[in-house]
Amino acid sequence: MAHRLRGAVALAAAALLAVTAAGCGDGDADGGTVKITWWHGQAAPYDAPIKKLAAEYSKAHPGVRIEPQLGTSNVDDMLQKVTAALAGGDAPDIAYMYGSWTASLAENRKVVDMTDTVKDPSFGWSDFWESERAAATVDGKVVGVPAVVDNLGVVYNKKLFDAAHVAYPKPDWTWDDFRAAAKKLTDPGKSVYGTAYPVSGGEDTVWRLWPMLWQQGGGILTPDNKKAAFNTPQAAAALDLWRGMARDDKSVYLDQNGEKFLPLFQSGKVAMVVTGPFALLDFKEHGIDYGAVPLPGYNGNHETISGPDFWVLFDNGSRRAKAAKEFAAWLSKPEQDARWSLAVGNLPLRKATTQLPEYKKYVDDFPGAAEFVANLDNAKKARPSSAAYAKFSEAVGNAITKSLIAGDPASQTLGDAAKKTDDLLAKEK
Missing domain, CATH: 3.40.190.10 (Periplasmic binding protein-like II)
Known part of the structure; x- marks a missing residue:
């Protein structure tokens, strides 16, 4: 989850800032199917909803293929893994990143700025809880879209x-x-x-x-x-x-x-x-x-x-970045939120999700879940x-x-x- 840090994280954050764009393929040259690599950090069997969502999106969008990958078996190591991938020119298009890393990520020019995407009325940014929006934003730049939200x-x-x-x-x-x-x-x-x-x-x-x-x-x-x-x-x-x-x-x-x-x-x-x-x-x-x-x-x-974590996008060329943005926006819809967050026992990412039939089953299946959802209204500040x-x-x-x-x-x-x-x-x- 969003709250665990290791000493190596600080070193990885510093290394991330030093990574240049050299060597990163743009994926734009052939004009064919756009492949989006999605590092989710969820080991089996918790990756089942992710695989289903990726397959469904790929089928509905013939010009795009979403390829979900574990990325790393320990999400604590994701920043280091992404940093190494950026340096080697083989970065994922989307990666699961802790919210405590957003300040470092915001300074890296390979991170896709999601500000315009979330400000589009169709995205429904105001439907996400205040703590999520605050943690995603660094100096006015939205670094990623919510992947997981919690609270104490x-x-x-x-x-x-x-x-x-x-x-x-x-x-x-x-x-x-x-x-x-x-x-x-x-x-x-x-x-x-x-x-x-x-x-x-x-x-x-x-x-x-x-x-x-x-x-x-x-x-x-x-x-x-x-x-x-x-x-x-x-x-x-x-x-x-x-x-x-x-x-x-x-x-x-x-x-x-x-x-x-x-x-x-x-x-x-x-x-x-x-x-x-x-x-x-x-x-x-x-x-x-x-x-x-x-x-x-x-x-x-x-x-x-609250300890929100985020889907952070990396710029591997304009076509891949555009396709990754569109996929991230689709993934953030209430219907997909219900199938990703609620399916694995996480809190809903947005308020509209609580109006879906899946939410009633979720709170019935997980005693205490409704209380934690209500407690999101008590999360008003971000670190x-x-x-x-x-x-x-x-x-x-x-x-x-x-x-x-x-x-x-x-x-x-x-x-x-x-x-x-x-x-x-x-x-x-």
Whole structure:
């Protein structure tokens, strides 16, 4: 999904900017069938809807052949794979890219500008949720069209709540309510934790803090993207709430590799998890009786964060670019959205999709899905469009980890991260 970053990503982003157009074939010379290579990043069996859509479009458009390919078995590596392909003159026409990469992608001249395409009234750009449109746009340029959208909410185990005689959370709950519930749900004798936090230091660590800033009116960077804005008393209080839960209440399972807390929820050892709709399929398959609610809030603000990912197009000549744009526009229609997103358990990409018959089946098949769809209205901001984001996010991830594991005060760890962020942003300019 959109939220995982690796150290190699920053290096790949820098390499992408250095790639030139030399060696990239234009595909325009023969005037025959236009072949569009589509790197989707979906391993079998999740690639079945993609293959069907590609075959259907190719059949309906005899002059175009859509060729879906895995691209890479690990989407985390997609940026590096695309960068290498661009350098070798064999780039895909369309690739699945994380939203956190858009700032770097926007600076590369091989990335097709989709601004005019989405502004065409037939595209229905306003039908996509605000968080998707914001994450796709860098300095007025639309870098890609939405491929996946998600958000963070809280999923809870009803059985554990009932056993602890704790009332199920309500949509208007507060962070103090969350802390109190987590403490009551914790049972050391049974190795049950009220909640969990991934402290790998990566983006999975970081993006859980940003909504707590936004809910209090704060921001990640200053409006001009030149300075850190997250080192505030409100942000420190938010992180210190988690620090107090972890160190004083002992109600938080600290997952140091970020891969255990969801399985622990599935096995009944964690009562609540801050997660997204991408986890619902596994929860359903494990037979968990669960519920879903928005994030706790401050003063009635339950703002969340969304991690949209995108279909990004690369310029392999005018004919291929034109055909790729037309295909991307077709793929973004509600009917195709239902067959791609809903078929694999993802949230709908656009509001019109929720009016289709497939949507009713989707929410029936995936308990909690309707709550996460409604929660998209709480996703109002995107992470900063800064090429330095991957690096300063790592500094923030380390700050969160130090506070929760070592117990360092949030004002200290966030202060250190803010200094590193300011240095990185200064170098970027």
